Amino acid sequence: MKPLLLALLTLLTSACATVPPTNVHQPMSARPEIRHVPTQANGAIYQIASSRPLFEDRRARFVGDTITVRITENARASKSASNKLERSGDQTASITAMAGLPVSGLSGLNINGSSATNFDGKGQAANNATFNGSITVTVIDVLPNGNLLVSGEKQISIGAEQEFIRVSGIVNPSFVDFSNSVESSKIADARIEYKSSGQLADSQAMGWLARFFLSVLPF
Numbered sequence: 001m002k003p004l005l006l007a008l009l010t011l012l013t014s015a016c017a018t019v020p021p022t023n024v025h026q027p028m029s030a031r032p033e034i035r036h037v038p039t040q041a042n043g044a045i046y047q048i049a050s051s052r053p054l055f056e057d058r059r060a061r062f063v064g065d066t067i068t069v070r071i072t073e074n075a076r077a078s079k080s081a082s083n084k085l086e087r088s089g090d091q092t093a094s095i096t097a098m099a100g101l102p103v104s105g106l107s108g109l110n111i112n113g114s115s116a117t118n119f120d121g122k123g124q125a126a127n128n129a130t131f132n133g134s135i136t137v138t139v140i141d142v143l144p145n146g147n148l149l150v151s152g153e154k155q156i157s158i159g160a161e162q163e164f165i166r167v168s169g170i171v172n173p174s175f176v177d178f179s180n181s182v183e184s185s186k187i188a189d190a191r192i193e194y195k196s197s198g199q200l201a202d203s204q205a206m207g208w209l210a211r212f213f214l215s216v217l218p219f
Contacts, residue, residue, distance in 0.1 A: 019164075019197065020164060020195040020196070020197050022153075022164075022166055022193060022195075023191055023193070024151055024153075024166045024167065024168035024191045024193060025140065025149060025151045025168035025169070025191065026151070027140060027151065028138070028140075028151045028152055028153045028166070028168075029138045029140070029151070029152065030063050030064055030138055030139065030140040030141075031063075031064055032062065032063060032064025032065070033062065033063050033064065057178060058180055059173065059176045059178070059180050060139050060148060060150075060171075060173075060176065060180060061139075061142070061146075061148070061173060062139065062142065063139050063140065063141060063142055064138065064139060065138070065139045066136050066137065066138055066139070066180075067136065067137060067138075067139065067148070067150055067171065067176060067180055067181065067182060068134060068135070068136045068137075068179075068180060068181035068182075069134065069135050069136070069137055069150070069152075069167050069181070069182060069183075069184055069187065070134050070181055070182070070183050070184065071131055071132060071133045071134060071135065071167065071184045071192060072132055072183055072184060072185060073129065073130065073131040073132070073184060073185070073192065074129075074130050075127070075128070075129045075130075076126075076127070076128050076129075077126070077127045077128075078124075078125065078126040078127070079123075079124070079125045079126075080123070080124045080125075081121075081122070081123045081124075082121070082122045082123075083119070083120070083121040083122075084119065084120050084121075085117070085118070085119035085120075086117070086118055086119075087115075087116070087117040087118075088114075088115070088116045088117070089114065089115050089116075090112075090113070090114045091111075091112070091113040091114070092111070092112050092113075131192065131194065133165065134181075135152055135153075135154045135165055135167050136152060137150040137151055137152025137167055137168070138150065138151065138152055143170070146173060147170050147171065147172055147173070147188075148170070148171045148172075148173060149168075149169075149170055149171075150167075150168060150169060150170075150171055150187075151166075151167070151168035152166070152167055152168070153165065153166045154166075159198075160198050161196060161197070161198035162196065162197045162198055163194070163195075163196050164193065164194070164195045164196070164197070165193070165194055166191070166192070166193040166195075167184070167187075167190070167191070167192050167193075168190070168191045169184075169187035169188055169189050169190035169191060170187065170188040170189050171186070171187055171188075172186070172188070
């Protein structure tokens, strides 16, 4: 029984590790909605349930329609800071000869003091990220103002590694061109992910025990 439980635990652990978590809008796909229900089959080529107006283009506008997203993300950020502080001071005290004082032995004593503080700090940070590609997503909801909520995923398996490309967001139909595609920079609330799963991805992640000690140790 014990080896069977260990094997089951290993299987569940490996199964959970195959698909990385996601933050894109759910679900990632939706079935088309029937807009018109025909009263009876007419036996003709024209069917009311799947028809579109004769002069209507093929751009996505209904739930279940697909649209191609051209991923053209080019993000750059930089920051530079410099601080400088200087402080200095001098103090001098002396005791002159005065008759009748119990501390006459300290007459003529001079006290000198000085202090100086210097601080110079500089910092610089830069980040550069580039992501190019394309993915076809599905319209999962049509908002009251006509905007389209899209979401989709692409899985690529290379040997024992799996690559996951996920995109979701809100698309204004006026930004969709005649080829039924839109740039990722024109998607509102965009969530774009590129994640991998496999031995190479596992080797780049810190173990759970190391993460535990890293979170509790004060140094």
